[in-house]
Amino acid sequence: MPQTQNTEKKLFGQILVDVGLVTAEQLEVALEEQKRHGGKIGFNLCRLGFVTTDKLTEFLEENFGVAVAYEPLSVRQKAADIIPRNLALYYKIAPIKLEGNTLTIGIAQIEHPNLIAALSEVTGHIIDPLLYPESEIRTLIDSSYKLPTERGVEVFSFADNVFTIVDNSKKIKPLAAAQLKNERDVGEWLRSIIAEAIKEKSREVLLKPDPDGASVSLKKDTFYLSEFSLPAGLYDDLTFLLLRLARMNPLELQKPQHSRFLVKIQERKIVMVVSAFPTIYGLRFLLEMFDERLLRRSFEEMTGPFPILKTSLEDFILRARQGMVIITGPEGSGRTSFLYSFFSRCKDEFKEILTLENAVRYPVSGLSQTQVDPDDMEEALENVIKQKPELVIVNAVRTVRSAELTFLITARMPLIAVMSSYDSFMAIDWLCRHGLKSAIKAGLLHTVISPRLIPLVCPQCSAPYEISPEEISLLSSLPDVLLKSNQGCDYCRHSDDQSSQMILECCRIDAEFISFLEGAPSASQLRKLAKNAGRKTLFDIALQQAVRGELDMQSVMKLQSF
Structure with a gap:
């Protein structure tokens, strides 16, 4: 049986050589790597940098009708419980499914040679990697990991997402700063920070990460520190919430990004422009309330x-x-x-x-x-x-x-x-x-x-x-x-x-x-x-x-x- 499986992999590899996606020499190197570390031949070719995941998945779809497969959301969310969200974002991997002791993941870039072994050690499961285009990895991460808060959040497919600050009909209102000390819902923190900025007639809010969490500054003529200070664990959740609200790419944490969402106060909506900038402690956010x-x-x-x-x-x-x-x-x-x-x-x-x-x-x-x-x-x-x-x-x-x-x-x-x-x-x-x-x-x-x-x-x-x-x-x-x-x-x-x-x-x-x-x-x-x-x-x-x-x-x- 192992010999038959290896023959099938060689045949697939030979097809890739014939169409010019890889060379015969690259295929031989990948086969040797497969013998040492396991994994499918396509995975090893990508990990060695001989072909990109996007090119390989495009080739499979065009020539074999093999498209990206999606597991039901409930199945992916169960797998997401095994992989920490920050790990998924950093390594650009997405949870697919958990069957017994085997955890199937989607992966777009294989830049770390020991990634699979490390994931197996961290999760305690056998890792079965599948190749996905990076755009699909982003979609899977967005849907598989639940938002840190759902109260007052409206997510739309095409229109700007909405975050509610005040809505009397839904009994949504911001908490005072003193009430947030034991609050773990990061949505309540964001709601109170924005409400404080509006109260102080400040159109700009600066969120600056540091080793212990993050400071919050409001701007009038200049920026000044507010009384809000977020613990490190909460700031990680706030980062993910802002990325999702503003539809930023969670896989591009090393690049500046710029987007927006809507803030709702009763029936009034205000555009919130979001600028994210990477620092050694995490993303630094500038939130600007925009009135045309x-x-x-x-x-x-x-x-x-x-x-x-x-x-x-x-x-x-x-x-x-x-x-x-x-x-x-x-x-x-x-x-x-x-x-x-x-x-x-x-x-x-x-x-x-x-x-x-x-x-x-x-x-x-x-x-x-x-x-x-x-x-x-x-x-x-x-x-x-x-x-x-x-x-x-x-x-x-x-x-x-x-x-x-x-x-x-x-x-x-x-x-x-x-x-x-x-x-x-x-x-x-x-x-x-x-x-x-x-x-x-x-x-x-x-x-x-x-x-x-x-x-x-x-x-x-x-x-x-x-x-x-x-x-x-x-x-x-x-x-x-x-x-x-x-x-x-x-x-x-x-x-x-x-x-x-x-x-x-x-x-x-x-x-x-x-x-x-x-x-x-x-x-x-x-x-x-x-x-x-x-x-x-x-x-x-x-x-x-x-x-x-x-x-x-x-x-x-x-x-x-x-």
């Missing part, structure tokens, strides 16, 4: 101090039937916040707005928002015109081909694009160096905007800024004022706790600026030409506010290094 009405107010507040910028954008919104506005800056510059506030103004004039976004940060009513993987952005841009929008918004343009496609689109309709660059001049320089200068000269680029968040002067630790000898000539024309810089304190030491002011550099691409492009000027040369023509750069704008005693001078000087 704030975007319009934010746009007016952002552009109010910059009349030239506001006039340029109003001209684009009201008159442009083609052309592009680019919003550019490095990560953390405020470019996404400015983009979404710009959405709110565009909605007044354009009825059909279509967005292509790497991550939909906020859902905005009246817009057709599409989440597009960065690798698929070029294909999405090639097809967007077929949808006949009045305005296209792209976040973000990362490749030369994507930039070329945005200019092709903007020859037919207005477009707003986000790019990663230091400032407006570097963005224009990049476009010119990649063969798009003629499109700019043709008038297809309307305006380039570069936002930047600069720390405000700290009221607790700011001190006079000492001008270095190298800076004397640069700052010699300043009036005799006291410049200040932050020294670092508990109030402003961390970026999370530091209030910032957004400044906006506006580069209107008019006839004068197009004349600057003659020859092949670098970004620094373009910046100098603009300054000589009376245009303000990021440094000029920030310095003006630093002179008024508003901005941290040390941060302002960093803008001059480019």
Whole structure:
């Protein structure tokens, strides 16, 4: 019998060799591994890295009609009692069924050679591994492990999931912080934390894991510690609850993720935007309660101090039937916040707005928002015109081909694009160096905007800024004022706790600026030409506010290094 079984495995392995999925040499290595450690030949080929689980399962389905099999939920949940949830998430394995002393698991990646032996030792059962695509593993984990709480949770197949804070008809209401000390239902903790944020008029909640559990901070002007502190065991449950509510991928715990769910207070629903970031102690969550009405107010507040910028954008919104506005800056510059506030103004004039976004940060009513993987952005841009929008918004343009496609689109309709660059001049320089200068000269680029968040002067630790000898000539024309810089304190030491002011550099691409492009000027040369023509750069704008005693001078000087 063993010989017959081995012959069957060799035959299957030979089929894989014949179709080119593995080589004959790889098959021999896998067969030797099978003799030493057991397991099916397909499992060993995947464990050795000779073929991926996705390719193998696709081959089986297409050629043998073998699809992924599901056991009933009750059977999988019984198996889930044997495998701890955190172990399943870490190793990307899913419980399938438990029969006698044999535990069948689904597995997508076999990166650990001793995984099966270790699982057998931990669970006390014989492990029978089956190969599943990673997407199926995620589905199985989501359904097999029960939510840490079910009270006030509504899970939907297509609409956003809902978490209820207050519902008198269902007798759901938050507990006071003192009542939570002996509470083990993590849903009650989340309900009380969100209720406290609403009570304190805080729109942001920060959950930071540490060796003993997690701290909870609320934000008004700055983040401050609340009286909530979660034990380690509860924070693990809270992490799983937030991942499920926001439909995040529990198998991607080492990557930042971004999603949302709805918070319900009686009949009112609020969008809760969830950002998860991995740390050595677990996922760090930022929860933002989003009210779309704030975007319009934010746009007016952002552009109010910059009349030239506001006039340029109003001209684009009201008159442009083609052309592009680019919003550019490095990560953390405020470019996404400015983009979404710009959405709110565009909605007044354009009825059909279509967005292509790497991550939909906020859902905005009246817009057709599409989440597009960065690798698929070029294909999405090639097809967007077929949808006949009045305005296209792209976040973000990362490749030369994507930039070329945005200019092709903007020859037919207005477009707003986000790019990663230091400032407006570097963005224009990049476009010119990649063969798009003629499109700019043709008038297809309307305006380039570069936002930047600069720390405000700290009221607790700011001190006079000492001008270095190298800076004397640069700052010699300043009036005799006291410049200040932050020294670092508990109030402003961390970026999370530091209030910032957004400044906006506006580069209107008019006839004068197009004349600057003659020859092949670098970004620094373009910046100098603009300054000589009376245009303000990021440094000029920030310095003006630093002179008024508003901005941290040390941060302002960093803008001059480019």
